[in-house]
Amino acid sequence: MTTTNKEPVLVVLQMTGGNDYLNTVIPYTDGMYYDYRPAVGVAEQDVIPIDSTVGLHPEMRPFKNAYDEGDLAIIHGVGYANSPRSHFRSMDIWHTCEPDTLGTEGWLGKVVREIDPNKENVVTAVSMGPSMFRALSVPGVPVACVDNLDKYGLMTNVEESQQRERLLERYKRLYGPAVGSGPVMDFLGQTGLDALAGADILKVAPQRYESSVEYAETSIGRKLRSIAQIHMADLGTRVFYVDQGSYDSHSNQAGMHDKLLADMSRGVQDFFDDLRAHEAADNVIMLIFSEFGRRTYDNGSGTDHGAAGAVFMIGDAVAGGQYSTYPSIKREDLEQGDPVPNLDFRGVYSTIIEDWLRLDAKSIVGGTFEKPRFLN
Amino acid sequence: MAHSDDIALMAHLMRRAGFGARREELEARVEKGYEATVEELLSPDLEDPVDIYDLYRYQPWAWKPGTIYGMGHAAWVYRMLNTNAPLQEKMTVFWHAIFATGVSKVDHWDEIMDMIDAFRDNGLGKFRDIVLSVARNPAMIYWLDNNENLNGRINENWGRELLELFTMGVTNYTEGDVYECSRAFTGWTMTPKLPRFPMGRFDWEFEYRDEIHDHSNKSFLGHVGDLSGEEIVDIVLQQPSTARFIARHLYTFFVADEAQVPAWSVTPPRDPDAIDRLVEKLYSTDYDIGETIRFLLKSDFFKEAQFAKVKSPVDVMIGTLRLVGGSGVPPPGIGNLSPPGCFNGPGTPQPPVSRGLAHRARVGQQWLDNDPYQLLHGHGQRRGPPWHPGDYRRAARERRHVSRRVRRHVSRPSRAARRRCRVKTGTRRSRLGGRPPDMGVERRL
Numbered sequence: 001m002t003t004t005n006k007e008p009v010l011v012v013l014q015m016t017g018g019n020d021y022l023n024t025v026i027p028y029t030d031g032m033y034y035d036y037r038p039a040v041g042v043a044e045q046d047v048i049p050i051d052s053t054v055g056l057h058p059e060m061r062p063f064k065n066a067y068d069e070g071d072l073a074i075i076h077g078v079g080y081a082n083s084p085r086s087h088f089r090s091m092d093i094w095h096t097c098e099p100d101t102l103g104t105e106g107w108l109g110k111v112v113r114e115i116d117p118n119k120e121n122v123v124t125a126v127s128m129g130p131s132m133f134r135a136l137s138v139p140g141v142p143v144a145c146v147d148n149l150d151k152y153g154l155m156t157n158v159e160e161s162q163q164r165e166r167l168l169e170r171y172k173r174l175y176g177p178a179v180g181s182g183p184v185m186d187f188l189g190q191t192g193l194d195a196l197a198g199a200d201i202l203k204v205a206p207q208r209y210e211s212s213v214e215y216a217e218t219s220i221g222r223k224l225r226s227i228a229q230i231h232m233a234d235l236g237t238r239v240f241y242v243d244q245g246s247y248d249s250h251s252n253q254a255g256m257h258d259k260l261l262a263d264m265s266r267g268v269q270d271f272f273d274d275l276r277a278h279e280a281a282d283n284v285i286m287l288i289f290s291e292f293g294r295r296t297y298d299n300g301s302g303t304d305h306g307a308a309g310a311v312f313m314i315g316d317a318v319a320g321g322q323y324s325t326y327p328s329i330k331r332e333d334l335e336q337g338d339p340v341p342n343l344d345f346r347g348v349y350s351t352i353i354e355d356w357l358r359l360d361a362k363s364i365v366g367g368t369f370e371k372p373r374f375l376n
Numbered sequence: 377m378a379h380s381d382d383i384a385l386m387a388h389l390m391r392r393a394g395f396g397a398r399r400e401e402l403e404a405r406v407e408k409g410y411e412a413t414v415e416e417l418l419s420p421d422l423e424d425p426v427d428i429y430d431l432y433r434y435q436p437w438a439w440k441p442g443t444i445y446g447m448g449h450a451a452w453v454y455r456m457l458n459t460n461a462p463l464q465e466k467m468t469v470f471w472h473a474i475f476a477t478g479v480s481k482v483d484h485w486d487e488i489m490d491m492i493d494a495f496r497d498n499g500l501g502k503f504r505d506i507v508l509s510v511a512r513n514p515a516m517i518y519w520l521d522n523n524e525n526l527n528g529r530i531n532e533n534w535g536r537e538l539l540e541l542f543t544m545g546v547t548n549y550t551e552g553d554v555y556e557c558s559r560a561f562t563g564w565t566m567t568p569k570l571p572r573f574p575m576g577r578f579d580w581e582f583e584y585r586d587e588i589h590d591h592s593n594k595s596f597l598g599h600v601g602d603l604s605g606e607e608i609v610d611i612v613l614q615q616p617s618t619a620r621f622i623a624r625h626l627y628t629f630f631v632a633d634e635a636q637v638p639a640w641s642v643t644p645p646r647d648p649d650a651i652d653r654l655v656e657k658l659y660s661t662d663y664d665i666g667e668t669i670r671f672l673l674k675s676d677f678f679k680e681a682q683f684a685k686v687k688s689p690v691d692v693m694i695g696t697l698r699l700v701g702g703s704g705v706p707p708p709g710i711g712n713l714s715p716p717g718c719f720n721g722p723g724t725p726q727p728p729v730s731r732g733l734a735h736r737a738r739v740g741q742q743w744l745d746n747d748p749y750q751l752l753h754g755h756g757q758r759r760g761p762p763w764h765p766g767d768y769r770r771a772a773r774e775r776r777h778v779s780r781r782v783r784r785h786v787s788r789p790s791r792a793a794r795r796r797c798r799v800k801t802g803t804r805r806s807r808l809g810g811r812p813p814d815m816g817v818e819r820r821l
Binding site: 250251 | 520521524526528529530531532533536540541546547551552554635636637638639641642643
């Protein structure tokens with residue numbers, strides 16, 4: 001049996017590429033929806049009803065189960081004003097909470113700085129993926145970027161352990177003196193040393209892990225399993241970040257979106273099953289978001305970039321249900337062809353920061369925003 | 377003996393306008409002079425071309441690699457390692473970073489490499505030609521779904537990214553402009569050069585199909601009419617935002633690290649005066665990229681920007697291998713230089729820097745987050761044996777050896793044999809329509 005230190009942990013799952021809100025949480029009883037979407041609309045009989053107005057995509061059965069258990073919060077119409085409908089700019093805004101200016105600091109990087117101001121643990125935050133997400137980026141805050149936990153580390157191709165030790169020793173000597181010799185060299189040296197330290201700490205996680213839960217063999221499934229391994233190894237990691245995609249469904253949306261949602265829902269279910277089986281679930285919540293929703297009208301094959309989206313929060317500590325309201329899809333209420341966001345994403349972050357991580361949200365998200373109360 | 381300041385400046389020039397240079401080359405170039413070197417860099421056609429056949433005879437599948445993982449852009453890597461015209465090759469990286477595509481979706485290297493070849497051919501030419509060649513490139517058409525953009529079924533993917541990522545930058549157009557622009561590009565599609573069945577997959581080529589083009593009036597950035605794709609590009613080039621956008625790309629690539637691209641709409645340039653002058657140059661030369669780069673490389677703001685950039689993985693990799701020396705026969709394992717792990721992190725195969733400037737908005741210090749950092753230092757760890765500079769030196773020795781052997785044992789083929797070779801090559805060109813081998817076989821033998 002694994003026990004965790006029970007400090008609150010946040011897992012962020014980013015649906016990269018712009019997830020189609022209208023085909024994820026579907027207004028299946030609204031005739032307008034079917035008028036707008038002759039090519040990609042989901043047939044009423046296939047939708048998994050949540051209530052008399054909205055239902056989940058047919059591939060999201062695990063989410064319906066979580067909803068019925070009271071562990072899933074569906075937050076409607078999340079976004080921000082004047083969406084530029086650009087993947088890159090929009091992702092920057094979600095990551096830095098700066099819609100009007102250049103954000104240099106990621107919101108979760110600031111969270112990590114608050115949690116671990118003296119940088120005592122280089123794995124306080126773990127980013128799953130080949131590159132770091134801007135949300136975690138704050139100068140001087142270490143974040144371990146892990147693409148493949150089993151292969152994580154430096155020079156893992158060097159099999160002779162003695163030779164590897166010698167190489168690593170040389171790297172340490174290379175990085176060590178760089179610190180203190182100017183900002184760029186400091187950064188280089190510190191990043192190198194952090195990577196070395198992080199690699200050593202994280203390599204224990206797969207060894208300590210044993211589970212009867214079999215994750216689906218998907219990219220997101222493997223990454224979530226790695227997160228479970230690190231979480232249960234009790235290394236003090238408080239923030240995990242992972243993404244899945246691409247949800248950029250301009251063409252041939254039906255098949256691709258089905259697969260993405262199926263993989264995502266199944267992965268999330270396996271992850272929480274695993275955590276629960278090890279009594280390691282009660283201090284974990286998961287935030288699932290995308291940088292924007294998609295257009296109301298389909299384009300004959302898929303959907304183009306839009307504005308408002310849905311956010312999901314999952315976990316034992318989450319008060320299940322629906323929050324905010326589904327934005328109107330009446331023609332006269334659309335803005336540039338899209339449903340208008342009615343809840344600022346920084347409010348969702350504020351709830352997480354204040355009511356879950358117990359930090360001050362105002363300085364991190366840059367203001368005070370309406371907080372949906374989705375925690376028990 | 378050259379003055380050390382001159383050497384330092386020349387080294388700076390060669391790092392930015394190329395992949396670095398060795399001491400002997402720097403000294404020789406200082407001797408020739410800075411201006412003369414700039415002119416030389418801007419005249420790639422005067423240099424000996426890379427003999428790509430040195431690669432193909434050892435790694436035949438590097439030509440038209442199709443879907444072969446790893447070998448996909450080996451030919452590009454080989455050219456970067458061996459080119460005598462480094463600025464020309466650097467421009468392929470510059471344009472690819474803006475007009476990024478990847479096999480994660482395109483699933484066929486040949487079209488992507490065709491685009492890289494086009495950047496090599498006209499990367500120092502007029503920006504209008506570059507944009508239009510990209511607009512007609514099958515990899516881009518498929519990458520941004522323009523093959524699904526037809527009258528009455530408008531797909532906005534290409535139309536939006538043309539404005540956002542390739543020319544004007546976010547916030548400089550309306551959602552209406554995106555839609556109207558997309559309409560103007562309806563019918564810009566592609567077709568296989570040969571039917572796929574029964575023989576397999578063949579390359580694609582651009583095709584304009586008028587019957588699916590939307591001919592009704594469009595209203596785009598204040599212009600109204602039955603605008604064509606070409607006319608859209610012309611209107612876009614008139615926008616001050618486009619000249620600024622390209623000027624900032626040139627600055628951040630050649631001069632000094634800037635904020636990430638999506639933030640340009642809200643962040644002033646690091647050196648506003650330099651950007652203004654680059655904008656002026658672009659305007660006054662009708663977006664002549666070579667002229668603008670000539671101006672840039674000779675400017676004080678360029679010369680004063682030594683060490684103001686963090687190297688991208690492609691600079692580190694290619695620069696290091698060129699510095700440790702040798703060119704010639706690719707040693708076994710050049711494919712190991714191609715996997716993305718070496719260039720921009722693991723994942724789906726992507727050409728170098730496709731996660732670069734535009735696509736993932738990664739510049740400067742962002743290359744140094746710690747996983748890519750590990751990859752830079754542990755390159756080659758993902759597959760196959762590690763690439764070691766020693767391999768390269770061994771390769772150079774082998775090349776000398778092989779050339780001797782070739783000279784000794786291979787006699788010039790008969791006239792008839794050479795004619796057969798020509799016919800065969802010619803046939804291949806007309807059937808596949810692609811870039812034929814550049815007759816290197818004949819020349820070398």
